[in-house]
Amino acid sequence: MRRRARHSGIARVNDRFSCPNVIPGVNILAPNVRFARNASPQRDSSMTQTFDAAALLQLAQDAEQAGFATCTCCKSPLDGWQSQPLSLDESLLVQVGTLVDAEDPEPTFREFLPAGSSYWAPDAPIAPRFYPYNRSDVWKCTSCNRLFLRYTEGGGYFVDRRIRSIASKLIVDAAPE
Ligand SMILES: [Zn+2]
Secondary structure: OOOOOOOHHHHHHHHHHHHOOOOOOOHHHHHHHHHHOOOOOEEEEHHOOOHHHHHHHHHHHHHHHHHHOOHHHOOOOOOOOEEOOOOOHHHEEEEEOOOOOOOOOOOOOOOOOOOOOOOOOOOEEEEOOOHHHHHOEEEOOOOOEEEEEEEEEOOOOOEEEEEEEEEEEEEEEOOOO
């Protein structure tokens, strides 16, 4: 895993993970492994619906049109990528699909960030063929039907489950060169 500049921005995350034995909450991160690409031989891509930008857009628009109830899942703002808040009740979430292209053995680490945007920005584009969207799965809150992307950011020295809500207006169908 190459080190990327934005990792320096999450020092507090590293701190949290540097002493897992004394942080009770870290135990719940063990299932992270299930979401890491290639980490799970049980991952059955034939059973997982793969969304491209158009399909994701449709899904998001349909959900937004139906409307969202008030819900605890978004107690912390998730407009941009966040470390998954401990307050988030994971039992509310079900996976509805993935943006991971099972045919692509080496998804790009390039990010699609037009001028002025950044990885963490609440208005950063959601570009399914770019990092980290190309490693993300699509989840839904069963209580309010809000849609989220989740993936595990990580390398040799830390792992961090990240989550971001899906807003249809941010979805772009950009292709790596
Ligand atoms: Zn919810």
